[in-house]
Amino acid sequence: MNGGNKRKRQDMALAVSDSLSNEERIVYNIIRSKENMGIWSGDIKRETTIPENIFKKALKSLEAKQFIKQVVNIQNKARKLFMATEFQPSKEITGGDWYSDGKLDIEFIDTLKQLSLGYLSRQKVATVDMVLKFFKESGAFTVDVSNQNLEEILKTLVLDDKVSEVKSTGFDDFAGVPLGRVCYRIKSKVGGVREEKVGAMASIPCGVCPRINFCTPDGVVSPKNCVYYDKWLDF
Known part of the structure; x- marks a missing residue:
């Protein structure tokens, strides 16, 4: 070839x-x-x-x-x-991959970060592969997001002090993750007093939807025919 x-x-x-x-x-x-x-x-x-x-x-x-x-x-x-x-x-x-026409694509990066936080807030813990699978099944992007891209995003969230990188124990929240696998979880306060919550708009697709300004109850773009909203309701 x-x-x-x-x-x-x-x-x-x-x-x-x-x-x-x-x-x-x-x-x-x-x-x-x-x-x-x-x-x-x-x-x-x-x-x-x-x-x-x-x-x-x-x-x-x-x-x-x-x-x-x-x-x-x-x-x-x-x-x-x-x-x-x-x-x-x-x-x-x-x-x-993070640059478009010579400029850092901040909007794309922020969207990935917010969707990752939203997914982690629902799943408690997840590996890079799990988050990537969610992205692919949701159809949220028309461009390919690679495993490496997503790992960079999650590590950035760790640096932002919003996510923790941990290894699975195989028990409780980690029951669905093989023992020893690196995974990520929403960061909690010291002593586990309160788990950091993702903003409401970060946990639903509307918060990062590029067509939110065109969305109306009876319009061409609306909650009634939004495939991303339906997928979110299934989680």
């Missing part, structure tokens, strides 16, 4: 190259050789002997023809990189 993709990319590169001027071809080949890491325009210029005005014209033409694209480097946003359009930026460039 990978061999087929590599051959397809090679054929695409040849087809593109045949349609370019000599200067465009030189610039394109340099950019494409960097694959998913991209390259800064200054570095491209240093690898060629093309005059400045022709170099800029070649870059502009390649971008207009959609053979190359600009991508934001999260490490240095002022220094945009150029990349062949067939490649997707590496995580070193984009910042990983």
